[in-house]
Amino acid sequence: MKTSRLSAVVVGTLIGLSGCSLIPDYQRPEVPVDQTWDMPAAAQANARRVNWQQFFQSVVLKDLINQSLTNNRDLRVAALNIEQAQAQYRISRADLLPTIDVSGSGNSERVPGDLSTTGDNRVTHQYSAGVGFTAYELDFFGRVRSLNQQALERYFSTVQAQRSVKVVLIAEVASAYFQLQANQQLLAIAHQTLASQQDSYALVKSSYDQQVATELDLSQAESTVRTAEAAQARYERQVAQDKNALVLLVGKPLAPQSFVAIELDALRVDEQLPVGLPSDLLMYRPDILGAEHDLKAANANIGAARAAFFPSITLTASAGAASADLGQLFAGGQGTWSFVPSINIPIFNAGRNQANLDVARVQKSIEVANYQKAIQVAFREVADSLTARDSLNTQVIAETRLVQANQRNFELADSLYKEGVDTYLNSLDAQRSLFSSQQSLVTTKLLRINNLVSLYKALGGGEGADIKL
Numbered sequence: 001m002k003t004s005r006l007s008a009v010v011v012g013t014l015i016g017l018s019g020c021s022l023i024p025d026y027q028r029p030e031v032p033v034d035q036t037w038d039m040p041a042a043a044q045a046n047a048r049r050v051n052w053q054q055f056f057q058s059v060v061l062k063d064l065i066n067q068s069l070t071n072n073r074d075l076r077v078a079a080l081n082i083e084q085a086q087a088q089y090r091i092s093r094a095d096l097l098p099t100i101d102v103s104g105s106g107n108s109e110r111v112p113g114d115l116s117t118t119g120d121n122r123v124t125h126q127y128s129a130g131v132g133f134t135a136y137e138l139d140f141f142g143r144v145r146s147l148n149q150q151a152l153e154r155y156f157s158t159v160q161a162q163r164s165v166k167v168v169l170i171a172e173v174a175s176a177y178f179q180l181q182a183n184q185q186l187l188a189i190a191h192q193t194l195a196s197q198q199d200s201y202a203l204v205k206s207s208y209d210q211q212v213a214t215e216l217d218l219s220q221a222e223s224t225v226r227t228a229e230a231a232q233a234r235y236e237r238q239v240a241q242d243k244n245a246l247v248l249l250v251g252k253p254l255a256p257q258s259f260v261a262i263e264l265d266a267l268r269v270d271e272q273l274p275v276g277l278p279s280d281l282l283m284y285r286p287d288i289l290g291a292e293h294d295l296k297a298a299n300a301n302i303g304a305a306r307a308a309f310f311p312s313i314t315l316t317a318s319a320g321a322a323s324a325d326l327g328q329l330f331a332g333g334q335g336t337w338s339f340v341p342s343i344n345i346p347i348f349n350a351g352r353n354q355a356n357l358d359v360a361r362v363q364k365s366i367e368v369a370n371y372q373k374a375i376q377v378a379f380r381e382v383a384d385s386l387t388a389r390d391s392l393n394t395q396v397i398a399e400t401r402l403v404q405a406n407q408r409n410f411e412l413a414d415s416l417y418k419e420g421v422d423t424y425l426n427s428l429d430a431q432r433s434l435f436s437s438q439q440s441l442v443t444t445k446l447l448r449i450n451n452l453v454s455l456y457k458a459l460g461g462g463e464g465a466d467i468k469l
Helices: 001-016 041-043 059-071 071-093 143-209 215-250 277-284 286-308 352-418 424-458
Strands: 102-111 122-138 312-323 336-344
Touching: 059 071, 059 143, 059 215, 071 215, 071 312, 122 336, 143 215, 143 286, 143 424, 277 286, 277 352, 286 352, 352 424
Parallel strands: none
Antiparallel strands: 102 122, 122 312, 312 336
16 A cells, blocks of 8 residues: 555656756846937837838849848758757757667577577577557656747747848948949940040140140049049949859849849939837847847756756667567567666766756857847947938938039139139149049948848848747
């Protein structure tokens, strides 16, 4: 009676332990940033997610992005990493259940007479067939489940890493395309300026031949031509390099129409990109989500390290049939079975288990720091983009007006020189100022549109996480 009661207590205890978990309760770390942006509250509250198809409005650019999402090798590697992490999670999940195998074997043995107990040569046969499992661990203290939870969080982290690669790729393709268009526009300005300066040089040369212009005028006119030639060669090189960069990002050769020159002003993006509250970054930034999953994985690993301090119980069992005659293997009365439980109780391991637990705890602290740093980096990227957005708009307007003023100044100075009222130096200075301001305006427009792309990327893009197990 006492024995049956003791057995019932032991069974009940084991059943209770089988549901326990030594994983610490997860608490999201404190967010180390302000909870508001430096912008109107209404703009913070009205946050809708904008995907890249809505954000970018150029048909050519959309096609390039679509091609890159299909062919880019970095994105392909990230997708394969997800498949690998998914498979590793399935392997870990399989450890929760016993692995059952069917086996069959045969053994024939000849024993010489001097080794036989009967003194005669003897040949023996043994055949067996059965089904069973080997060394299945009863997860009473949650070690296997902790490792399974860790593998699951690693898989989720890999999914977010793939999302991050995708958002970065979209932004890089857009930036490369805008850079190409800006350099093609600068090349066109350099070509136009060179043609104008060649005409001016021809006019000065004619005046010099007629002893109207001085040798200094001729030298200055030639210097502007050489400067424009160098600028044109530089932009030709940059355009060629921009095309190569775009081909690499897309991952395949591109048709000539992909490189057709388009004014930056015609390449529209959604300038009213909603920002939302800083807390939105915790839900949409893939790098932040990935860092939190890494933190949860480290937290689960603590549970596995804690479980190592407790006994582990493994079971090996099989059932089948055995016979000395193959024909009688499955006849009645040939059944066999075995059941081999084992328990391992840690007593002394020179502090290895404690060291493993300390490593797991330190790794969690590292992941906390990485998570908080990811939030700080994200906050700075958004804040920098927001700060630059309004100032770049103002700068584009100012530089547009400067180009218009320099254009009028050059036309007036050139007219006065041709009429013989003013020196060529004033016309030359006006032409240089015009060329410089035109270049500066294109560069600022490129900065402005790239800033909007950076803001789109900093907000985490508009793509949701598609997690499948």
